[in-house]
Amino acid sequence: MSVITTLRAAFVALAALSLAACGINSVPAKEEVAKTKWADVQSAYQRRADLIPNLVSTVRGAAASETTILTNVTEARSRATSINITTDDLSNPEEFQKFQDAQNQLTQALGQLRTVVEAYPTLQSQARFADLMTALEGSENRINTARDRYNEAVRDYNTEIRTFPSIIGAKVIHGAKPMVPFEASAAAQSAPTVNLDAVAAPVAPANDNAAEDEAPAAAAN
Numbered sequence: 001m002s003v004i005t006t007l008r009a010a011f012v013a014l015a016a017l018s019l020a021a022c023g024i025n026s027v028p029a030k031e032e033v034a035k036t037k038w039a040d041v042q043s044a045y046q047r048r049a050d051l052i053p054n055l056v057s058t059v060r061g062a063a064a065s066e067t068t069i070l071t072n073v074t075e076a077r078s079r080a081t082s083i084n085i086t087t088d089d090l091s092n093p094e095e096f097q098k099f100q101d102a103q104n105q106l107t108q109a110l111g112q113l114r115t116v117v118e119a120y121p122t123l124q125s126q127a128r129f130a131d132l133m134t135a136l137e138g139s140e141n142r143i144n145t146a147r148d149r150y151n152e153a154v155r156d157y158n159t160e161i162r163t164f165p166s167i168i169g170a171k172v173i174h175g176a177k178p179m180v181p182f183e184a185s186a187a188a189q190s191a192p193t194v195n196l197d198a199v200a201a202p203v204a205p206a207n208d209n210a211a212e213d214e215a216p217a218a219a220a221n
Contacts, residue, residue: 023166027174030160034153034179035087040146045080045103048139052077052110055132059113062123069109069116076102076109090154091177104185110136151181 056070080102089095114133117123124130158178161170170176 023160023169024173026166027157027161027170027176030153030157031176031179034090034150034157037146037150037153038085038087038090041143041150042085044139044142044146048106048136048143049077049081051132051136051139055113055129055136058126058129058132059117059123062126062129063117063120066116069113073106073109073113076106080106090179093180096180100182100185107140147182154179154181 052073056073059066060070083099083102085095085099089099117129160166161174161176161178
């Protein structure tokens with residue numbers, strides 16, 4: 001009886017080991033890790049989106065003439081927040097690309113805003129503006145970190161479902177599909193281009209006394 005029990009235990013252990021080796025457990029486990037990292041990405045993007053309205057409002061108060069830049073930022077934020085990616089879409093390259101493109105457009109618009117506000121020293125000296133920019137920079141750092149961690153989890157998951165023996169469980173049992181990682185956009189390779197020609201230089205008030213001084217001088221000549 002003890003021999004039969006031992007054999008059964010050995011069979012169960014062997015079966016469990018075989019299932020584990022075929023990705024029965026490892027594939028969904030790595031998938032859940034990647035989904036968790038994706039939630040961190042979404043949280044970081046949401047934090048940035050929440051800061052932007054206050055930032056735009058502050059800039060508008062000090063640099064009302066920059067309506068085009070402020071409108072671009074507001075519209076880019078609207079597009080970025082209107083595209084929702086579910087965990088099911090992480091294996092859909094087309095939907096994922098739409099999300100990434102919208103976020104990249106918002107990043108570029110914010111880059112233009114940062115460049116333009118350099119023309120307004122008074123704005124930069126405001127404590128509220130400085131606090132918002134610091135918070136926004138912190139959000140950008142969180143986004144980069146979250147994206148890197150997500151990409152690492154996706155790489156681990158995609159490798160798992162493509163390598164033997166896990167590929168057996170991934171294809172036959174789970175129907176697993178590769179997840180889409182973030183990729184650097186072409187625009188990320190260069191600094192944003194900003195046209196400052198539209199920024200109106202302050203016009204000095206007319207000096208009537210100077211004009212009167214010039215008249216006698218001209219008459220003397």
